Amino acid sequence: MTIVDMDAHPPFKGNQISYTGIMTADGFFDRLSRVGIGVACGLPLLPDGWQGSAEEAVVWMSDASLKLGREYPSRYIPVVAVHPSCPALSCRQIERGKQAGVRLAGELSGEWLADDMRASLTTIMTCAADHEMAVSARLKSVEEAVQWAERYPLNQLLLCFVCNIMPVDVVKLLSTYPHLHMILSAPSMAWNYFLHEMIGRCPVERLLFGTRFPHINVASRKASIEWELRDQPESVKDAVFGGNALRLAGGGLAGESEG
Amino acid sequence: MNEIIDFHVHPLYDFHQDDHGVEISPALFRKDLEACGVRRICGSVIYREMNRSAIPNYEWLIPRMNAQARECREEMGHFYIPGIHVHPAFVEMSCAEIEKAASEGIRLIGELVPYMMGWTSYASAPMLEILSYAGEKDMVVSMHPTNYGDMEALATALPHLKIVYAHLSGKEEQLALMMKHDNVCFDYSAHGADHEGMLRYAIDRVGADRILFGTDYPGNSVVSDLEAALSGGLTCGELEAVLGMNARRLLGLE
Numbered sequence: 413m414t415i416v417d418m419d420a421h422p423p424f425k426g427n428q429i430s431y432t433g434i435m436t437a438d439g440f441f442d443r444l445s446r447v448g449i450g451v452a453c454g455l456p457l458l459p460d461g462w463q464g465s466a467e468e469a470v471v472w473m474s475d476a477s478l479k480l481g482r483e484y485p486s487r488y489i490p491v492v493a494v495h496p497s498c499p500a501l502s503c504r505q506i507e508r509g510k511q512a513g514v515r516l517a518g519e520l521s522g523e524w525l526a527d528d529m530r531a532s533l534t535t536i537m538t539c540a541a542d543h544e545m546a547v548s549a550r551l552k553s554v555e556e557a558v559q560w561a562e563r564y565p566l567n568q569l570l571l572c573f574v575c576n577i578m579p580v581d582v583v584k585l586l587s588t589y590p591h592l593h594m595i596l597s598a599p600s601m602a603w604n605y606f607l608h609e610m611i612g613r614c615p616v617e618r619l620l621f622g623t624r625f626p627h628i629n630v631a632s633r634k635a636s637i638e639w640e641l642r643d644q645p646e647s648v649k650d651a652v653f654g655g656n657a658l659r660l661a662g663g664g665l666a667g668e669s670e671g
Numbered sequence: 672m673n674e675i676i677d678f679h680v681h682p683l684y685d686f687h688q689d690d691h692g693v694e695i696s697p698a699l700f701r702k703d704l705e706a707c708g709v710r711r712i713c714g715s716v717i718y719r720e721m722n723r724s725a726i727p728n729y730e731w732l733i734p735r736m737n738a739q740a741r742e743c744r745e746e747m748g749h750f751y752i753p754g755i756h757v758h759p760a761f762v763e764m765s766c767a768e769i770e771k772a773a774s775e776g777i778r779l780i781g782e783l784v785p786y787m788m789g790w791t792s793y794a795s796a797p798m799l800e801i802l803s804y805a806g807e808k809d810m811v812v813s814m815h816p817t818n819y820g821d822m823e824a825l826a827t828a829l830p831h832l833k834i835v836y837a838h839l840s841g842k843e844e845q846l847a848l849m850m851k852h853d854n855v856c857f858d859y860s861a862h863g864a865d866h867e868g869m870l871r872y873a874i875d876r877v878g879a880d881r882i883l884f885g886t887d888y889p890g891n892s893v894v895s896d897l898e899a900a901l902s903g904g905l906t907c908g909e910l911e912a913v914l915g916m917n918a919r920r921l922l923g924l925e
Contacts, residue, residue: 431841432868443867447902578690599862604703604889605691629867631902636895639707 413650416657417444417630418548419572419597419622420452422488424476427457429626437480440626441487447631451654453489453661454548455518456480457626466495474505478512481665489661491516491548494540496524499532503539510543513666516570518548522556525563534564541566546660548595550574554581561589568593568660572622576600579610586614593660596652597622602636611644611652620660621653673911674710676918677893679782679813679837679860679885681717682743682751687890695889697746705750707893713918714813715754715782716740722787729758729788737768741775752922754779754813757805759790759797766804773808778922780805781813782837793817794824806832811921813837813858819844826852833921835883837861841869849877856917858885862892864899870913871904879909883917 423429426436435443444452456476458469473493481490492509494502494517506517517540524533540547546568551557552575560569571585572595585592596619601607611619623633641649682700693699704712716736724732733756740753755772757765757780769780785791792798793814802825805812811833816822826834832854839845839857849855857863859882864870873882886896900913918924 429867430869431866431872580690599865602862602892602895603687604892605687605693605695609691609693626867629865629869629899629903632862632865632895632899635898636892639892639894 414450414654414658415448415634416451416453416489416621416654416662417449417623417625418453418570418595418620418657418661420444420449420625420630421454421457421627422452422480423626424456424480425459427626428460432626435626437484441484444487444625444630447634449630449634451487451489451657451662452625453491453516453657455491455493466497467501469493470495470498470501470505474509478509478514478665481512481514485664489516489657490514490665491518492545493518494520494536494547496529496532496536499535502536506536506539506543506545510545511666513663514545515663516546516548516661518570520547520549520560522550522552525556525559537564537567546570546593548572554585557585557592561585561592565589565591567591570595570620570660572624573598579606579613582610583613586618593618593620593656595620595622596637597624597628597633602633602640605640607637607640608643611641611648616648616651617656619652620657673915673919675708675884675897676711676713676915677704677709677886677888678713678835678883678918679858680704680712680714680888681782681890682714683716683718683739684889685718686722697743700889701747701750704888704893707897709893709897711750711752711915711918711924712888713752713754713779713922715756715784716743717782717784717787723789726760726789730761730764733758733761733764734768737772752779752924753777754781756781756783756788757801758788759792759795759801762797762800765801769801769805769808769810773810778810779813780810783812783814785815785817791817792821794821794828799825799828802829802832809833809923811835819848822855823848823852826855830854835921837885837887839863839873839882841866841873846873846876849881856881856883856921858883859899860885860896861887861890862895864896864903868903870899874905874909874913879905879912880917880920882913884914
């Protein structure tokens with residue numbers, strides 16, 4: 413089984429990470445390998461002290477992600493960046509990504525649900541749906557998830573929460589909205605018996621392992637999710653830890669085989 | 672490796688039962704901890720009924736909770752090292768509870784959870800009186816953090832009291848407290864080590880003899896906090912200290 417971390421964000425040239433110092437892309441992938449995680453997926457970290465515009469960030473992160481995808485073809489699933497302040501540029505990233513074999517765009521943010529961003533966001537989401545590209549979102553509340561889900565029913569949405577989310581809310585979201593997928597990187601997903609009990613009430617094919625590495629302790633988070641799934645059959649563990657992610661976002665860049 | 676001691680657990684904890692639907696019975700409580708490799712545990716009883724009750728209720732709640740901790744020890748034997756509660760609104764009762772515990776060989780107070788019991792300061796006059804008496808009885812006090820000023824005031828006022836503050840997360844104020852006060856340790860329960868590299872960083876700053884493995888189980892994952900040490904780049908000696916030796920030293924365990 414290849415374990416895929418769907419909420420992992422590689423440094424491109426090297427970033428200062430709290431408590432660990434400078435981390436490079438090699439260091440990032442080595443750490444993941446040491447804890448048994450074969451593949452990472454997520455936008456690269458912007459350079460420390462970044463002060464560029466949203467437009468520059470979209471291009472920088474998409475470029476860096478594609479380069480990392482070529483440098484680490486068997487260990488990294490690239491993502492293209494989008495931002496509602498530059499819908500046309502974002503759509504070009506989606507088109508460019510599609511041609512290169514990328515299957516995921518991100519990361520949406522809760523603030524982008526504001527009314528003044530609705531038109532440009534709809535342009536981006538329509539473009540993603542037209543190109544059959546899933547979209548990831550980092551959210552701060554269940555209410556944000558509901559808004560994303562209801563406003564964009566044609567997009568496959570991969571949600572990760574920076575806040576704690578209760579099992580009842582995960583079950584309700586996934587049951588109500590078949591286009592939602594849940595990345596299990598919210599802190600509460602590591603709490604005792606939360607995922608252990610929740611998984612019996614969830615569509616397993618829409619649960620995805622993720623950690624928020626390198627900010628979060630990847631070994632701890634992986635161990636806690638493994639513990640929570642201790643009573644599940646291997647087929648469920650395979651799906652959550654990698655199968656679902658590879659089905660949604662894997663495949664490798666054009667002209668390159670996936671390892 | 673010597674036996675792994677989880678310094679921070681709470682028997683009878685039911686705060687998340689409505690969220691996941693599982694009653695963590697004492698039997699399940701012990702089974703899960705042992706399945707994760709833990710061989711001894713320390714901590715106080717807490718549960719929803721005692722959380723944010725009216726202050727007068729703690730005059731009977733505290734003796735009852737302490738009695739429940741003793742009952743858990745009867746049930747779990749060597750596995751469980753009980754921690755008792757005290758309350759600054761009831762100095763005489765608290766000192767009597769300390770006296771009784773000490774006479775029974777119990778050497779742990781806490782984890783104290785002031786925010787659940789309607790008080791806020793470890794350095795208040797009544798609490799200093801209680802904790803001074805605890806120090807005379809050579810007890811170890813496990814405490815949920817209040818604020819750094821208050822925590823430092825306690826460490827300064829009672830320099831011989833063995834203090835273990837809960838929930839180390841690597842903040843500079845926490846490390847500074849340990850560097851300044853030899854009587855202060857921290858446990859890293861409840862995902863304190865969730866940030867990549869935190870344990871290694873903290874040990875480099877204050878030494879491995881000041882940090883204790885703890886989990887806040889059953890509220891939080893045991894394996895998460897355990898794995899933070901096991902995969903945290905610690906030497907064998909550091910692992911021994913954090914995962915058990917420090918608790919043994921503080922509590923005077925054989």
